[in-house]
Amino acid sequence: MDKTPLQECPEKTALQKHCEFFDQDKDGTIMPWETYKGFRDLGFGFITSTLSAFVINLFLSYPTQDSKIPNPLLPIYIKNVHRGKHTSDSDTYNTDGTINPKKFEQFQKLIRECTNGKDVITTLSEALKLSELFRHGFDPVGGTASKGEWVFLWLANDYKLDAKDIQASYDGTLFEIIAKRRADEKKK
Known part of the structure; x- marks a missing residue:
């Protein structure tokens, strides 16, 4: 191994x-x-x-x-x-796993497109709509993976996603933030 x-x-x-x-x-x-x-x-x-x-x-x-x-x-x-890396993803990660800044800059625009002008995704249908924007033609496996990732992220982040949350997800910090919040909630 x-x-x-x-x-x-x-x-x-x-x-x-x-x-x-x-x-x-x-x-x-x-x-x-x-x-x-x-x-x-x-x-x-x-x-x-x-x-x-x-x-x-x-x-x-x-x-x-x-x-x-x-x-x-x-x-x-x-x-x-x-x-x-699967198909029908946002292409924010390059093939080597680094971030493509041009793709990332589009998120604020895409969020507004999914939410009729708001800066935050607050419904399941908006999270699903965001995933649909990245679908590459008929791609059941990649499309399902993309939907799952966006829905799980939306659920884990207390039913909301904004550009800052998405950036924190891509750079690896959001999961730690969410886990700490969940641990703090359990202590109360």
């Missing part, structure tokens, strides 16, 4: 930072149980977290590994996470 600790990566890409939240033990791989724990920390229930962990690790494990033989434990290797 090829395990390269994320700390050894000289410069992490934005996509690696986005995924790093789910690497609970910071060893450079995200195992299904770590994905599950990450979803629980974001406030999702047992069933949603279990299904998400299975589906996400199932689809991202093989493209991110260096071996041609699939690993039955379904690890996601963060150093290669750029290989798991």
Whole structure:
């Protein structure tokens, strides 16, 4: 098994930072149980977290590994996470996992387009409409993945998304913010 600790990566890409939240033990791989724990920390229930962990690790494990033989434990290797980029995404991440600033600048405009002029997405239909703006023709797998990502992000962020939230998601900081908020809520 090829395990390269994320700390050894000289410069992490934005996509690696986005995924790093789910690497609970910071060893450079995200195992299904770590994905599950990450979803629980974001406030999702047992069933949603279990299904998400299975589906996400199932689809991202093989493209991110260096071996041609699939690993039955379904690890996601963060150093290669750029290989798991799917179609019908926002194209904000370049193929190497860095951020494309031109694409990112379009989010404020797209949010207004989805919300009839508001600066924040506050309904499920608006979140789904945002995902539809990125669909590449007939693309059931990529389109479904895109919808899932936007809906999960909207749900985890207390049913709202603005350009600042989206930027924090892409640069890897939003998940930590949400998890801390959820932990603080549990303490009360």
